[in-house]
Amino acid sequence: MGITFIFFLGLFFALLGVIPPGLLNMTAAKISLKEGHTRGIMFSIGVCVIVFAQTYIASIFARYLSNHREVVDILQRVAFVIFVLITIYFLFIAKSEPKSQKEPKIRSKQSRFFQGMFLSSINVFPIPYQAYLTITFASFGWLDFEKISIIAYVSGAAMGTFVTLYMYIFFFDKIKGKTLTSQKNMNRIIGGITALISVVTLFNIIKEM
Numbered sequence: 001m002g003i004t005f006i007f008f009l010g011l012f013f014a015l016l017g018v019i020p021p022g023l024l025n026m027t028a029a030k031i032s033l034k035e036g037h038t039r040g041i042m043f044s045i046g047v048c049v050i051v052f053a054q055t056y057i058a059s060i061f062a063r064y065l066s067n068h069r070e071v072v073d074i075l076q077r078v079a080f081v082i083f084v085l086i087t088i089y090f091l092f093i094a095k096s097e098p099k100s101q102k103e104p105k106i107r108s109k110q111s112r113f114f115q116g117m118f119l120s121s122i123n124v125f126p127i128p129y130q131a132y133l134t135i136t137f138a139s140f141g142w143l144d145f146e147k148i149s150i151i152a153y154v155s156g157a158a159m160g161t162f163v164t165l166y167m168y169i170f171f172f173d174k175i176k177g178k179t180l181t182s183q184k185n186m187n188r189i190i191g192g193i194t195a196l197i198s199v200v201t202l203f204n205i206i207k208e209m
Contacts, residue, residue: 003152006143010156011163013133014051017126018164024119028165029172031112037169039112044165047114051126052158059154063145065131066138079132081203083198090191105108130157136200 013188018025024047134153143153181183 003148006149006152007156008154009137009142009160010055011160012156014055014126014130014157014160015164017129018161024116025165025168027119028116029168033170033172035112040169041166042148043112043116044162044169046113046118047165048116048158048162049119050117050120051161052154054120054124054126055130055154055157056150058127059145059150062128062131062134062138063150063204065135066145066209077205080198081199083194087191087194090194091188121133126157132197 028040028044028047030045134143138145143149
């Protein structure tokens, strides 16, 4: 596949992973509202630096797993069960009332870049998420594990994260009261994403039988 396609592949799926309201994007929006867009952007850049590193680690891990198909087969089955359970939870169990989120207290307003790096580094979800995605894309022939392809994918993932944070920073004040951002609808979005991933995983499992 072309480098441009791989880049946008990483961008799109990273964007999907960050769209639901969470600590990182909500913190970026709050910083922007309280301290200005520049500080919000600096926070977002710090987040993306760590996302770049996490996605690169995930890609290297996925390359190792691709050479051990027996491990991948087991992980695919485990991932399928996990994603199905997550789908059921967000579509049928999760409550519609949002929980209040505590904003980390930062003494120095000059440290927003490093705050972004810190909060992103304690969020390890992108590593298994991206490792699974890269293995899946490789199985479809959309991605190989050559260095240039990995760099293109990782760069796309970092850019996708930044684009999402950027949207939160500049449009949060306009959309925060809209139905789109209600917890109930965000639960449906997350459930829909995990349902799609579950279907793709099941397809891979059946194909390899």
